Amino acid sequence: MRATNTHKKPGTTAPVPQPLDRTDRAILKALQRDASISNVALAEKVKLSAPACLRRVERLKQVGLIKNIVALLDNEALDAGMVVLIGVVLDRSTPESFAAFEAAAQKVSGCMECHVVTGEFDYFMLLRTKDSNSFNRLHAEQLLYLPGVRQIRSFMGLRQVLSTTHIPL
Incomplete structure (x- = not known):
């Protein structure tokens, strides 16, 4: 499977697919495990500075690869088991x-x-x-x-x- 990231060409509205690099994948994997991780802890985990990590996360949100950040609830405890x-x-x-x-x-x-x-x-x-x-x-x-x-x-x-x-x- 080849995940792609999309950027818009200057002056156009059509997104241009770009392959995800190793760091983007590491960020996405870490956020899938725990989206409540702090930016500082995430940056440390993926070996980036905190500002660079935040820029990448914001870009991943902007291009739609991170659609939302939610809490996973306990179905049994909420009578939906x-x-x-x-x-x-x-x-x-x-x-x-x-x-x-x-x-x-x-x-x-x-x-x-x-x-x-x-x-x-x-x-x-x-x-x-x-x-x-x-x-x-x-x-x-x-x-x-x-x-x-x-x-x-x-x-x-x-x-x-x-x-x-x-x-x-």
Whole structure:
């Protein structure tokens, strides 16, 4: 995989891809592990001065490689310990039906992700909820009313084997 960084040519709006150097990769790896690291500690880790490190981090944000800095929360402690994958088949494959479904899916409680997929389903949704009773309520109150849906199949997670936010660099 070749990650690229983008810079804009002077006088244009088109970004020009540039390969990430070793230092950019080291910064991104360190921030994926702990985004709360201080700039001074990060600079020391990647062997840069603090101002040079800060400039690089700001550039990585500016070009969109660092999209956001967030806290990863404890799902269990916040009553969202059950993960449910939902396979969705729409009645029709039209741009309008896809748009209507996508707009409605964004409003489903606990929906963390929604993907258009290939295969027997049109979409897969990843939901987090407290337990099977709360999922049953969510199913009855929201999922059954999603527009244009012909079939919904749910898959409840029994045990998490892997969950990561790290992108291999």
